[in-house]
Amino acid sequence: MIKESLLKAENANAIYHVDAGDYFIGVVKAGSTFRIVDLEGNQAADTLFYNANDPAERYSATDTIREQGNVYLTAGSEIRSNENNVMLEIVADTCGRHDTLGGACATESNTVRYDLEKRCMHACRDSWMLAIAENPEFGLSKRDISHNINFFMNVPVTEAGGLTFEDGISAPGKYVEMVAKMDIIVLISNCPQLNNPCNGYNPTPVDMLVWDK
Numbered sequence: 001m002i003k004e005s006l007l008k009a010e011n012a013n014a015i016y017h018v019d020a021g022d023y024f025i026g027v028v029k030a031g032s033t034f035r036i037v038d039l040e041g042n043q044a045a046d047t048l049f050y051n052a053n054d055p056a057e058r059y060s061a062t063d064t065i066r067e068q069g070n071v072y073l074t075a076g077s078e079i080r081s082n083e084n085n086v087m088l089e090i091v092a093d094t095c096g097r098h099d100t101l102g103g104a105c106a107t108e109s110n111t112v113r114y115d116l117e118k119r120c121m122h123a124c125r126d127s128w129m130l131a132i133a134e135n136p137e138f139g140l141s142k143r144d145i146s147h148n149i150n151f152f153m154n155v156p157v158t159e160a161g162g163l164t165f166e167d168g169i170s171a172p173g174k175y176v177e178m179v180a181k182m183d184i185i186v187l188i189s190n191c192p193q194l195n196n197p198c199n200g201y202n203p204t205p206v207d208m209l210v211w212d213k
């Protein structure tokens with residue numbers, strides 16, 4: 001569902017630029033709003049969320065999908081935790097649909113899906129692992145890397161129930177915006193994938209804007 005935000009970028013309290021292949025990790029306080037902007041279009045922002053006060057509570061795709069009765073995320077979606085609490089609510093979305101079924105790229109999946117020689121290519125799982133290794137103050141470890149949301153990524157479910165990675169439905173400047181319902185650790189890998197059309201074979205940067213409560 002397309003829904004535009006009333007917030008103005010010039011009033012944001014912080015703007016973070018995340019290059020393709022880089023990560024963002026930080027805390028968004030309860031009541032604050034943040035927006036991820038697909039600056040050049042057709043990008044995928046592979047995202048994990050944790051309760052900042054208890055990182056064992058984390059984003060759960062299964063709880064989110066079950067409670068809303070829909071596999072796609074968009075404006076109105078409540079993003080739920082493994083304890084079935086609402087972590088965030090998507091309040092604006094100019095892309096229209098976001099994936100949470102396709103998972104993140106890893107060197108292992110690149111090898112299985114594409115070619116043995118793709119194993120050395122940079123992947124989202126590596127960016128997450130680097131983020132938690134370089135930022136131990138968040139208290140996250142390898143076991144916390146779980147299923148994720150792929151903002152802007154187009155993974156339609158076929159009539160037969162199959163999954164396909166398709167060319168993006170996003171475009172330059174499209175964004176998704178959320179309100180945090182608890183203090184949230186946001187961990188984004190801005191996907192460096194070069195082997196499927198999820199980012200148009202051309203990984204590009206995203207911006208993250210935060211409006212404090």
Ligand SMILES: [Zn+2]
Binds near residue numbers: 123124
């Ligand atoms: Zn990726």
